[in-house]
């Protein structure tokens with residue numbers, strides 16, 4: 001395999017458990033994930049899904065319980081040590097009395113080779129606040145400072161763990177604007193988030209993680225289609241309900257059909273087609289079409305493994 005063909009990240013059958021007072025916590029229950037170079041991948045999942053644990057393993061901060069992880073063809077620790085991987089983590093110590101520029105200069109001095117300080121400050125959209133003390137910076141500015149520090153070694157792979165947690169919408173946008181240029185320049189980006197919109201607008205691929213496993217993995221528009229599925233509900237004559245449910249389950253756009261007495265509830269990516277079949281072929285009445293919110297759909301995808309497979 002040539003160097004350019006080596007995946008940026010290759011995770012095979014990863015599990016990770018932690019001992020706890022109440023027994024063992026299984027944070028990751030078997031994750032397989034390959035990220036090609038140049039991809040921008042969002043790991044999306046609710047709190048406690050195992051996102052941070054997975055990224056920590058990729059960064060060599062914690063060892064797998066079982067499974068294997070390669071980063072740019074090397075062990076995680078080696079990849080990080082050689083500056084080929086950098087991270088923007090949820091928290092990370094910043095010295096409050098230094099200015100933004102002094103912080104970047106200080107960390108730059110720890111690298112034998114690094115990108116020019118001025119350049120990194122500009123790319124992180126910090127030029128206007130470069131002489132501001134860290135303690136006076138907003139949460140969004142501090143996070144962009146962590147991002148600037150991550151750019152110093154000119155990494156091939158950037159790992160971001162919920163980089164915009166707690167920011168308001170405009171601060172989130174400013175952060176992703178700065179990130180966008182880095183991704184467009186061909187850097188591989190792997191980030192964790194629990195904001196569906198953030199994954200949707202920034203990543204080209206979404207890996208949905210729930211309960212320590214991959215619930216869905218695919219191009220963003222495919223996952224969005226699944227998440228945006230609509231619900232069509234209708235009533236039928238009681239003796240026609242089961243036959244109708246079977247007919248609907250054979251439609252490719254149908255994800256789930258629930259039967260409750262004489263009422264059918266269908267989750268589908270094509271509500272028009274389902275409504276047409278229900279009304280013209282199956283004799284349904286009292287038809288209702290609803291679109292769940294993005295967040296509600298996401299919760300449904302990550303909490304119902306049988307309906308969530310990509």
Ligand SMILES: Nc1ncnc2c1ncn2[C@@H]1O[C@H](COP(=O)(O)OP(=O)(O)OP(=O)(O)O)[C@@H](O)[C@H]1O
Nearest residue numbers: 018020025027045046047048049050051052053054
């Ligand atoms: N060091 C630890 N010791 C014990 N349990 C842990 C440890 N780290 C994580 N866990 C548990 O493992 C599970 C997965 O945690 P993880 O932080 O990876 O999830 P996450 O998807 O990143 O969630 P969040 O969005 O809240 O950060 C959780 O139940 C968490 O409490």
